[in-house]
Amino acid sequence: MVFLQVLIHKSMSDVDTCATSTPNFVDLVELTVISGNGGNGKISFHREKFVPKGGPDGGDGGDGGDIFLKATQRISTFLDISSKRVIKAGHGDDGSRRRQHGKRGKNSIVDVPCGTIVSSNGHILGDLTHDGDTVMVAKGGKGGKGNPHFSSSSNQTPRKATSGKPGITCQLRLELKIIANIGFVGYPNAGKSTLLKTLTQSNPKIGNYPFTTLHPNLGVLKHNNHELVIADMPGILERASEGIGLGNQFLRHISRTAVLVFVIEPTLPDVSDILSTLNTLKNELNTYDPTLLSEKKNLVVVSKTDVLSPSDLSTLQTILGDTSFIPLSCYWNNGIDALKDTLIKMVYDTNRS
Ligand SMILES: Nc1nc2c(ncn2[C@@H]2O[C@H](COP(=O)(O)OP(=O)(O)OP(=O)(O)O)[C@@H](O)[C@H]2O)c(=O)[nH]1
Ligand SMILES: [Mg+2]
Incomplete structure (x- = not known):
């Protein structure tokens, strides 16, 4: 993984000179x-x-x-x-x-x-x-x-x-600064774009490799007579603030969202690694702009739960404790309706307060 990060960092150094552009x-x-x-x-x-x-x-x-x-x-x-x-x-x-x-x-x-x-x-x-x-x-x-x-x-x-x-x-x-209600944040390959596609009519590129998404994708979630715009961000790696991976250049686009969703892929065999992933993502956001976390509601979504055993799932419940999270699988369509309901509620409650 370290080798991969170095490679990506090197290939992205050209991007750094015009830090907010990709070919499209x-x-x-x-x-x-x-x-x-x-x-x-x-x-x-x-x-x-x-x-x-x-x-x-x-x-x-x-x-x-x-x-x-x-x-x-x-x-x-x-x-x-x-x-x-x-x-x-x-x-x-x-x-x-x-x-x-x-x-x-x-x-x-x-x-x-x-x-x-x-x-x-x-x-x-x-x-x-x-x-x-x-x-x-x-x-x-x-x-x-x-x-x-x-x-x-x-x-x-x-x-x-x-x-x-x-x-x-x-x-x-x-x-x-993209106008969206919700921003998806997560490591590369966590399943963010697949989730965007499952929730909305959009058709983002999906691939079994990191950095499939090179710029934010937008989709509109229509549910229970409500509409929400969701922005799927390119993946963030540890030390993104130092330019690793695509860096944190795209984080400006979540600055106007009301809700942040951390999309986290469970790690096997030890699902408890999910906590360190969550902390890394939060640290990167905080380094970019401390108000992102303090001023926005956030939710954790554990993706790809179809690869987990029932005992992994109960371990997840225990280690995440009070953290509000939704386990889901886009492959099995598990947890999708619960997520839609929760997102609508979070955004509309935010608008009311
Ligand atoms: N088993 C399983 N695989 C999934 C699920 N959702 C997505 N995947 C797979 O995970 C891989 C990555 O999915 P993407 O949606 O491209 O991930 P991403 O987070 O957008 O990745 P980047 O754009 O590179 O940051 C793809 O091979 C998907 O098919 C799921 O619910 N279950
Ligand atoms: Mg993607």
Whole structure:
């Protein structure tokens, strides 16, 4: 196992340099956004046969386009945006003769996943949690004024117009913190993704080897007229906080869940090792963020109990003592309904308190 950990650590060292990306999942990006310049106001005078001194008729410049970020459920990562480092909006057109105002610059609307926190220079500009939540991140420059604005009783032929204001350039940091009610945490290969698949309609990859899951999977549990979003996290190893395995880079995604479920595979022949697994997982969470455990409800699920004998099961009861846990088997469908009931109760009780 130690050898395996070293191998994994080594192969993941590339990932560490861009610590929150895998080929299909990006949860942190930096972007430059540049809103459009305003168009210039026009100086012009009405010219028409038999209409002498027609007066000023320069149009106003159009405003520059704005840039918005909009949350959508259609995507769950910044993968698409990560290839675009700069996002621009259109410039406003200049005003023209006969009071024709310039056209407004085209707005840019960038789709981001629900759960995106947008900040610039350390200031949070928006936390886009629900589908459709929108924030303007760069306003376009105002269009300039045409010369009719400067006409007065003492000056009927103003030769003055104003230029459009430039757009603004802003550096943004987008950080994704998945919105889910429940987070699954456990060692690699513990059966987390199998459990997600059993509880929800989702179809995560499952494999009999560690680190099958390389980024969080989401699923929706529908039970007794309730719906809960569950996030299945990549496996965590001892010393994840030091970068072992995938490290603790994905733990940000359980920061907004109400309930944490520790999915633990029983060890044979000595099932009592389960306690040290639980302590290791809790230690890793605490090292990452001590509030994760203190502020969230948690539950222990012992997976794969189909491999246990009745006497192993009673040993488990004894060693886990007061710790609230549910023994289950996805293969035999044991304990699944009890788990669904418990999760609904835990989440809705949390929402009420
Ligand atoms: N016997 C038994 N095996 C199970 C059960 N649930 C899952 N497994 C097996 O355990 C292995 C790992 O399952 P996964 O669901 O991929 O485990 P995981 O925790 O998501 O693994 P990572 O994504 O690598 O962290 C697979 O071979 C599953 O078929 C179960 O209830 N009983
Ligand atoms: Mg998995």
